[in-house]
Amino acid sequence: MQDRYTFEYAVIRVVPKVEREEFFNVGVILFSKRKKFLGIKYYINPDKLKAFSPEVELDLFNNYLKAWELVCAGNPKGGRIEQMELSDRFRWLTACRSTIIQSSKTHSGLCNDPEKMLEDIFNSHVL
Incomplete structure (x- = not known):
């Protein structure tokens, strides 16, 4: 039986208009x-971003998330x-913040392969 490893994750959210809390x-991180x-x-x-906030540019959010990727x-x-x-x-990345990029509370679990688990959680929570 393979070893299972603990992991923690948070779902990353885009909040186009913070004051509306949508x-x-x-x-996923x-x-x-x-x-x-x-x-x-x-x-x-x-398309989803435009539905939430037509005036917001996609590049703005992608640039923020690229910075998270670098970290x-x-x-x-x-x-x-x-x-x-x-x-x-x-x-630091999952700390509570009131900006246009936020994360959920952290959740934990067990897995054999963290990279595969990242993909699975992404598919179920984002796509």
């Missing part, structure tokens, strides 16, 4: 300490945060 899911894995997967449906990857372009440990980066 959002839709665009991605997943962290597994034992597997030393921090990954993010996202996709913003342009997950530990890329130096991610700024000082990329120098933090994986767990600290995950906590």
Whole structure:
């Protein structure tokens, strides 16, 4: 029997107009300490974004999420945060905020393969 590893994840949400508190899911961020894995997967449906807020540009949200991707990857372009440990980066990205990109509360589970679990959660919560 293969070992199963604990993981935590949060669903990433786009909130085009924060004052209206309306959002839709665009991605997932997943962290597994034992597997030393921090990954993010996202996709913003342009039609859905236009339905929520016709004047908002898709590139704005994609640029924010690309910055999150850099932080997950530990890329130096991610700024000082990329120098933090994986767990600290995950906590920073999933911290409660009232901006146009937010995350759900964190959830936990067990899996054999964090990368596959990221894909599965993305497919079930975003697509």
